[in-house]
Amino acid sequence: MTAGNQEEQIELLTSTDDDHGGVIVEMDEPMDSTTFVPILKASLSHWKQQGKRGLWVKVPIHLVNLVEDLVKEGFWYHHAEPKYLMLVHWIAETVNTIPANATHRVGVGALVSNEKGEILVVQEKTGHFQGTGYWKFPTGVVDEGEDISAAVVREVKEETGIDSEFVEVLAFRQSHKTFFEKSDLLFVCLLRPLTFDIKIQEVEIADAKWMPFDEYAAQAWIEKYELMKYVNEIYLAKIDGRYSGLTPVSTTSQASDQISYLYLNAGGLKRCNSL
Amino acid sequence: MTAGNQEEQIELLTSTDDDHGGVIVEMDEPMDSTTFVPILKASLSHWKQQGKRGLWVKVPIHLVNLVEDLVKEGFWYHHAEPKYLMLVHWIAETVNTIPANATHRVGVGALVSNEKGEILVVQEKTGHFQGTGYWKFPTGVVDEGEDISAAVVREVKEETGIDSEFVEVLAFRQSHKTFFEKSDLLFVCLLRPLTFDIKIQEVEIADAKWMPFDEYAAQAWIEKYELMKYVNEIYLAKIDGRYSGLTPVSTTSQASDQISYLYLNAGGLKRCNSL
Numbered sequence: 001m002t003a004g005n006q007e008e009q010i011e012l013l014t015s016t017d018d019d020h021g022g023v024i025v026e027m028d029e030p031m032d033s034t035t036f037v038p039i040l041k042a043s044l045s046h047w048k049q050q051g052k053r054g055l056w057v058k059v060p061i062h063l064v065n066l067v068e069d070l071v072k073e074g075f076w077y078h079h080a081e082p083k084y085l086m087l088v089h090w091i092a093e094t095v096n097t098i099p100a101n102a103t104h105r106v107g108v109g110a111l112v113s114n115e116k117g118e119i120l121v122v123q124e125k126t127g128h129f130q131g132t133g134y135w136k137f138p139t140g141v142v143d144e145g146e147d148i149s150a151a152v153v154r155e156v157k158e159e160t161g162i163d164s165e166f167v168e169v170l171a172f173r174q175s176h177k178t179f180f181e182k183s184d185l186l187f188v189c190l191l192r193p194l195t196f197d198i199k200i201q202e203v204e205i206a207d208a209k210w211m212p213f214d215e216y217a218a219q220a221w222i223e224k225y226e227l228m229k230y231v232n233e234i235y236l237a238k239i240d241g242r243y244s245g246l247t248p249v250s251t252t253s254q255a256s257d258q259i260s261y262l263y264l265n266a267g268g269l270k271r272c273n274s275l
Numbered sequence: 276m277t278a279g280n281q282e283e284q285i286e287l288l289t290s291t292d293d294d295h296g297g298v299i300v301e302m303d304e305p306m307d308s309t310t311f312v313p314i315l316k317a318s319l320s321h322w323k324q325q326g327k328r329g330l331w332v333k334v335p336i337h338l339v340n341l342v343e344d345l346v347k348e349g350f351w352y353h354h355a356e357p358k359y360l361m362l363v364h365w366i367a368e369t370v371n372t373i374p375a376n377a378t379h380r381v382g383v384g385a386l387v388s389n390e391k392g393e394i395l396v397v398q399e400k401t402g403h404f405q406g407t408g409y410w411k412f413p414t415g416v417v418d419e420g421e422d423i424s425a426a427v428v429r430e431v432k433e434e435t436g437i438d439s440e441f442v443e444v445l446a447f448r449q450s451h452k453t454f455f456e457k458s459d460l461l462f463v464c465l466l467r468p469l470t471f472d473i474k475i476q477e478v479e480i481a482d483a484k485w486m487p488f489d490e491y492a493a494q495a496w497i498e499k500y501e502l503m504k505y506v507n508e509i510y511l512a513k514i515d516g517r518y519s520g521l522t523p524v525s526t527t528s529q530a531s532d533q534i535s536y537l538y539l540n541a542g543g544l545k546r547c548n549s550l
Contacts, residue, residue: 061351064342067342068339077336077356077359079376079457080352080353080354080355081352083352085355085360100418100419102380102458103377103418104377104381104417105375106460145456171521173526173535174536175533175535176420181356182377182419226526226537227535230539251500252501253499260450263446263447265518265520268513268517268518268519
């Protein structure tokens, strides 16, 4: 309250420390520039004195008016999702060690194979194959925070109504610039059906059925896609017992209590254990 | 120039059509809100009349002043990189089919194994293991647009000066919420060294050496990480010839002239071809 304390009277942004000598601010209260800019400048000066390095400010889209002020103070974009923008600023003298943004979307393809030598195929209402009459195996995109093995089971259920269990990742493909500058990873998975009655999802799927694998593989369009030809070869080797993909094992570490799946060739290790 | 032509006189944003019934605008000229908003409104009305669906506007960071105007007209964030923000708006009556943003960062770990039964290990100057004295195999992040097989060779070269060639992906791990809401995919790769003299990268690496695998595997810290224990088991199975990972084959399709790598268990297919 005294003149000597004046500096301490300036309000600072509420922040939490991260594990790398930086701070994270989550904006939530509406504010105009005349209020925000002095608080931001005081906070920057405070963090600099504290020896902070990376500064993160998450701005929900309804506070878009604050973005320009942050950029004028030296922040730049790190990543964005529909409802927020994450900005970052490196205020240390040392080399910027701000981690890169996510670079890949992750997709899954499902070979759901029954005991009659048939696979589950669909015709899509949207996308590249829309209206072509091509029968293809179900594919989809892994949601944020979703395991690959769960995503592929979910996609099959959503598109066709079939319950299935995950067997293994047969192969994966990395492709670039599939969406602006971003890359894609597509995991082709083998699944075992648990139910057999198809119920199609009307929005995305025009038709679905169990199709003899030979008939599926003989479609002319597949000749144009080396990926599809390899997948066919892999599938035939698999049902002959000559091919091993990667299966998930859950792993934890003392450093974090999160469970993560490691996908490995379990056959190779099993033979190891039996020696 | 006449009153009857007045509507046509309104300037529209320069756009290109995408392949999904939408348009893409790349802003480049500085503009203030009073100029921009009428042009934006006229463009929106024009695209709506044309039956366009998804609208993309890429705003470089120096034009940050336009972001608020776009949000007020119904745009939301799709993704951001340091120098730009991509906004999107769905103006069709149909279900929004805007594709999701990238969800995963992709990392690589390198088991570089020489013929003496040693692997290449480093001590890092930053990150979790900084100052611990733990010897670990080199790891790094895949750059935007970079192949996994190229990224791991580059990381080994950068950190240790060792030239190497990619052999295979031994296993991969998917983990969640590693960085805000984003997920990680870590590909553990086997590499064959082509050179042997180590030259460490001073910024990130405190030390590097060739270490007998048994000595590496016996480090106490590894016991805390199930991932590391599995990788050790995989490595031992691999050098015994009992384990197959996934190797890249290049694939193309008539639908695109891009080359993409498909990672598959080539051993399983080779046995197939020799039948």
